[in-house]
Amino acid sequence: MTESGQQPDADTTPHPPALPARAPTSGDPAWVRILITTIAVGSLIVLVVIPVLSVFVEALSRGVTRYAQNLTDPDNLSAIALTAVVAPCAVILNTLFGVAAAWAIARFQFPGRTLLVTFIDLPFAISPVVAGLMFVLLFGSSGWFGPWLNAHGLRLLFTPLALVIATTFVTLPFVARELIPVMEAIGPDEELAALSLGANGRQIFWRITLPNVKWGLLYGLILCNARAMGEFGAVYVVGGRIAGETNTMPLQVEMLFQGFDSPAAFAVATVLTMLGLVSLGLKTWVESQQDDGQKQEEPAEPGITESVIPPKTA
Amino acid sequence: MPQVNQRVLPGFRLSLGFTMLYLTVLVAVPLAACFITTARLTPAQFGAAVWTPRAVAAYSLTASAAFLAACISAILGSLIAWALVRYDFPLKRYFDAMVDLPFALPTAVAGLVFSTLYVPSGLFGRFLTPLGIELAYSRGGIILVMVFIGFPFVVRTLQPILESLDRESEEASLMLGASRWQTFRHVIFPSILPGIVTGFALAFARALGEYGSIVFISSNIPGQSEIAAVLVVNKLEEFQYAEATAVATVLLTASFAMLAIINRLERWSRRWDS
Numbered sequence: 001m002t003e004s005g006q007q008p009d010a011d012t013t014p015h016p017p018a019l020p021a022r023a024p025t026s027g028d029p030a031w032v033r034i035l036i037t038t039i040a041v042g043s044l045i046v047l048v049v050i051p052v053l054s055v056f057v058e059a060l061s062r063g064v065t066r067y068a069q070n071l072t073d074p075d076n077l078s079a080i081a082l083t084a085v086v087a088p089c090a091v092i093l094n095t096l097f098g099v100a101a102a103w104a105i106a107r108f109q110f111p112g113r114t115l116l117v118t119f120i121d122l123p124f125a126i127s128p129v130v131a132g133l134m135f136v137l138l139f140g141s142s143g144w145f146g147p148w149l150n151a152h153g154l155r156l157l158f159t160p161l162a163l164v165i166a167t168t169f170v171t172l173p174f175v176a177r178e179l180i181p182v183m184e185a186i187g188p189d190e191e192l193a194a195l196s197l198g199a200n201g202r203q204i205f206w207r208i209t210l211p212n213v214k215w216g217l218l219y220g221l222i223l224c225n226a227r228a229m230g231e232f233g234a235v236y237v238v239g240g241r242i243a244g245e246t247n248t249m250p251l252q253v254e255m256l257f258q259g260f261d262s263p264a265a266f267a268v269a270t271v272l273t274m275l276g277l278v279s280l281g282l283k284t285w286v287e288s289q290q291d292d293g294q295k296q297e298e299p300a301e302p303g304i305t306e307s308v309i310p311p312k313t314a
Numbered sequence: 315m316p317q318v319n320q321r322v323l324p325g326f327r328l329s330l331g332f333t334m335l336y337l338t339v340l341v342a343v344p345l346a347a348c349f350i351t352t353a354r355l356t357p358a359q360f361g362a363a364v365w366t367p368r369a370v371a372a373y374s375l376t377a378s379a380a381f382l383a384a385c386i387s388a389i390l391g392s393l394i395a396w397a398l399v400r401y402d403f404p405l406k407r408y409f410d411a412m413v414d415l416p417f418a419l420p421t422a423v424a425g426l427v428f429s430t431l432y433v434p435s436g437l438f439g440r441f442l443t444p445l446g447i448e449l450a451y452s453r454g455g456i457i458l459v460m461v462f463i464g465f466p467f468v469v470r471t472l473q474p475i476l477e478s479l480d481r482e483s484e485e486a487s488l489m490l491g492a493s494r495w496q497t498f499r500h501v502i503f504p505s506i507l508p509g510i511v512t513g514f515a516l517a518f519a520r521a522l523g524e525y526g527s528i529v530f531i532s533s534n535i536p537g538q539s540e541i542a543a544v545l546v547v548n549k550l551e552e553f554q555y556a557e558a559t560a561v562a563t564v565l566l567t568a569s570f571a572m573l574a575i576i577n578r579l580e581r582w583s584r585r586w587d588s
Contacts, residue, residue, distance in 0.1 A: 027484075027494060036393050036397050036401070037397045037403050039390075039397075040393050040394040040396075040397035040398070040409075041397070041403065041409060043390050043394065043465075044409050044412055044413070047416075047461070047465070048413075048416070049412065050431070050437070050438075051427045051428060051431060052415065052419070052427075054427055054431060055423060055427050058430060097332070097333065097336045099329075100329040100332040100333050101333040101336075103325055104326065105333075107323050107326075108326050108330070110330065116333070116337075118573070118577065119337060119341065122341055122345075123341065124573075125519060125523075125570065125572060126566060127523025127524075127543050127546075127566075128526075129525045129543040129546050129547055129562075130348070130546065130566055131344070133348065133546060133550060133558060133562050134344035134345065134347055134562075136550065136555070137344075137347040137348060137555070137559065138343065138344055138347050140555070143347070144347055165340075169341070169344070172340060172341070188323060191323055195323060195324075200324070201324035201325050204323070226417070226418045227417075230419065230421060230423070232420065232421050232422045232525065232526030233547075236525070236526075236547065237547060237550060249420075250420050250421075250422035250423075250526065251422075253423065253426055254422055254426075254529070254530070266426070266427075269423045269427070272419075272422070273423055276418040276419040276423070279418045280411060280412075280414055283414065284411045284414075
């Protein structure tokens with residue numbers, strides 16, 4: 001990813017990054033080519049295409065009116081609304097965190113820096129169910145803070161706030177992970193230049209850093225949001241699954257499925273699937289934007305001396 | 315890559331302070347709660363919670379299903395990555411984008427739709443059940459959804475490695491008289507192996523902790539088709555917090571070990587770069 005110090009090895013000639021435009025001259029015999037392509041395409045169709053299509057087929061299997069009824073059921077509507085609140089909350093919190101963490105890690109040297117990066121990754125490794133359990137241990141009635149909360153007439157577990165906390169934990173690394181390598185690759189030169197020209201921290205951030213990392217940030221936001229909307233295990237544990245109150249869309253899908261109301265479960269699932277497809281489309285679009293950006297910047301690679309700093313007026 | 319050693323840029327204290335506070339509140343304290351709750355158990359209690367026949371069955375099912383699924387993901391993912399990088403076929407761009415769908419599709423939807431497709435009356439089930447392959451509500455179904463969530467890791471790890479592969483050494487190998495197969499075995503395979511292993515480990519780690527999709531497709535019968543994550547939830551629902559936490563600690567330890575292994579592997583697979 002990062003083009004750090006390229007040392008010309010003895011056996012590898014410096015090689016321009018292989019462009020997809022170069023005709024794939026694979027020397028593989030035709031039967032190998034056909035076999036592998038068939039397996040690859042076939043497994044993608046069986047694993048991805050048919051399941052996605054059948055979500056819609058199943059949801060509409062009892063007719064459009066039934067589908068509309070299922071979608072507008074008060075409990076299902078409230079699940080959609082709850083997801084529409086919980087996911088953005090988690091995304092906003094993790095964006096603030098991601099920007100702060102990337103600034104600290106990519107712009108400064110301090111002891112324990114690599115350890116911090118590993119620590120940020122931890123929520124990825126932890127099973128969501130275990131994450132939910134940790135918050136039950138903290139906020140449950142017999143947990144660390146539970147008795148204190150009870151004494152003050154507060155309850156956290158089985159409330160939407162608990163859903164936000166659990167979702168934030170599970171999606172914590174996304175933005176930071178995308179931003180750190182992007183900011184490291186860009187380097188601090190432009191920000192230092194701005195500083196030497198008298199810009200203050202806020203101006204540097206809004207005029208230099210943010211425009212530079214915008215695609216990386218957007219990419220992280222999309223991934224974070226997609227995961228937050230679909231989060232299941234952690235919110236299952238901390239939410240208490242109260243229909244109409246703490247059921248997000250995925251939890252509502254499960255509840256309907258367990259209640260043998262498959263068409264309704266699929267109706268809610270169509271909303272989630274469409275959101276997933278939109279995320280995927282946006283992600284692909286951002287990737288193409290990033291590629292364009294890189295291609296434009298590449299010619300200027302040898303010495304990034306001339307950086308465009310917008311003339312500022314106080 | 316130039317690094318600022320002197321802290322000239324503003325905002326170091328603020329950003330690092332916020333980062334540390336955020337991580338402490340959201341990650342360190344909850345983790346401590348889990349470990350301290352477990353540490354409060356006496357060794358006998360811990361053993362009784364962690365080593366029941368039901369728990370052991372859950373670990374071995376989780377580990378073996380995740381291992382098998384990661385193996386299938388590694389093979390399937392490698393073939394998909396190879397086809398996407400080396401060959402041209404219609405709609406290739408769309409198939410490429412589709413690989414990421416398991417990342418974007420909520421696991422609950424995956425579980426729901428897979429269990430519907432593979433029941434005996436489902437679209438695939440009606441052909442597979444007569445052949446004796448029952449995937450819904452069986453161990454096979456658990457492996458199936460684990461493959462679904464795992465194979466994109468292999469494809470996405472391998473793709474950049476295959477793209478950056480040095481074509482000239484391949485051509486040289488062919489020119490020196492090696493067969494296509496020999497070239498693959500001795501030239502291509504050694505350089506993509508670290509990528510395959512890394513992808514395998516990522517898929518395995520993800521499958522170990524998976525809950526959302528499995529709860530749909532498995533019958534979740536204790537001792538038979540109950541994976542470790544489901545066991546944790548079931549214990550919680552029975553209000554047996556100590557047992558749930560003890561099993562969770564086992565899962566946590568396994569995921570930390572996987573994280574350490576993956577970090578190593580990623581360094582190993584990067585040794586071919588630059």
